[in-house]
Amino acid sequence: MKLETLTKSDSSSFQKEIISKIRDLINFKNLEPGDKLPSERMLSEKFEVSRNALREAIQKLEFYGLLVSIPQSGTFVANIGIIALNGMIEDILRLEIPDFRSLVETRILLELKTAGLAATNRTEDDLIKIKEALDAYDSKVLNGEDAVQEDLLFHLAIAKACGNSTMNTFMLIITPGIITNFKKHHVCDIGLTKRGIADHKAIYDAIKDQNPQLAKLKMKEHFKELYQYCYNIK
Numbered sequence: 001m002k003l004e005t006l007t008k009s010d011s012s013s014f015q016k017e018i019i020s021k022i023r024d025l026i027n028f029k030n031l032e033p034g035d036k037l038p039s040e041r042m043l044s045e046k047f048e049v050s051r052n053a054l055r056e057a058i059q060k061l062e063f064y065g066l067l068v069s070i071p072q073s074g075t076f077v078a079n080i081g082i083i084a085l086n087g088m089i090e091d092i093l094r095l096e097i098p099d100f101r102s103l104v105e106t107r108i109l110l111e112l113k114t115a116g117l118a119a120t121n122r123t124e125d126d127l128i129k130i131k132e133a134l135d136a137y138d139s140k141v142l143n144g145e146d147a148v149q150e151d152l153l154f155h156l157a158i159a160k161a162c163g164n165s166t167m168n169t170f171m172l173i174i175t176p177g178i179i180t181n182f183k184k185h186h187v188c189d190i191g192l193t194k195r196g197i198a199d200h201k202a203i204y205d206a207i208k209d210q211n212p213q214l215a216k217l218k219m220k221e222h223f224k225e226l227y228q229y230c231y232n233i234k
Contacts, residue, residue, distance in 0.1 A: 014049070016093050018057035021047050022067075023089045026077060033079040037067070040075075063169075064088060100181040103174055108223045110170055111155060115203060115219040116212035117162035126161035127208055133157045134200050141197055148179055154200055158207065195225070 025037070025046075037043065040058075044051045058075055061067040066085055069075045077085070098106070118126070133154040140147035152175055159171040199222040206215035 014053065015057050015060065018047060018049055018054060019061060019089060020093060022057065022061065023086065026082070027086070031077050031082075033077050033081065035077050036073075037075045037077070060092070061089075064092060098174075098177060103177050103181060104223075104226060106174060107171075107178060108220075108227060110167055110174075111158070111219055111223070112216050114159045114162040114164070114167050114171070115207065115215040117164060117167075118158045119207045119210050119212040119215040121163035122161040122207055122210070126157070130154065130157040130161060130204055130207065134204050137200060138197050147196075151196060151200075152178060158203070161207070196222070 022037070022043075025031075025043075031037070038046070040051050040054055044054045047054065058067055058069065062069055065080065066078050066088060067075050068078050080088075118130075122130075133150065133156075137147050137150040137154050140150050156168075156171055156175065159168045162168065199218065202218040203215060203222060206212075206218050
């Protein structure tokens with residue numbers, strides 16, 4: 001069965017199966033740090049999965065620093081030691097899809113930091129991108145339209161402006177789950193979007209004025225109602 005035909009839940013389960021098979025192959029062949037894995041074509045045939053499914057599993061292991069892909073050369077075992085690699089893969093296989101509360105907590109922790117860093121590190125080009133996202137959000141809200149995606153694009157623009165690529169990557173990773181859960185739990189129905197116009201403007205102004213303490217404070221105030229709301233979800 002090809003991964004593309006599966007539901008999102010099934011996809012997560014199958015991705016873990018592929019990761020498990022990659023781990024078993026590394027151990028069976030006694031591959032050492034720096035050793036090259038078989039080609040994607042060979043692995044997809046061996047595991048009986050699509051190349052897209054295999055590539056997604058490899059990319060996940062790359063994200064955690066367990067594999068290294070080099071263009072025109074192939075995919076290699078990272079230089080961290082096999083014992084550590086096996087232990088980390090076991091942890092990855094135990095990871096579950098985060099619940100809404102976990103996503104909110106993670107997002108708040110990240111964004112308090114990114115807001116402060118953005119106020120310190122932002123460039124004029126970053127400021128333009130944040131303002132464009134702010135205006136797009138305002139336009140949707142004032143027209144009575146769903147602005148969840150525009151809201152998150154505003155926050156992603158701030159994450160990019162923070163100058164920390166790892167934090168920016170984490171924001172990109174959790175964003176799809178946030179969008180899904182916002183719709184599922186009708187977060188937009190509790191009035192956050194209307195309040196968001198003023199909140200976003202205050203955050204933008206603090207970043208524009210390069211005031212990291214105020215940017216963090218305004219971001220914290222922005223999330224206060226959302227934080228309380230997620231703890232009331234049954």
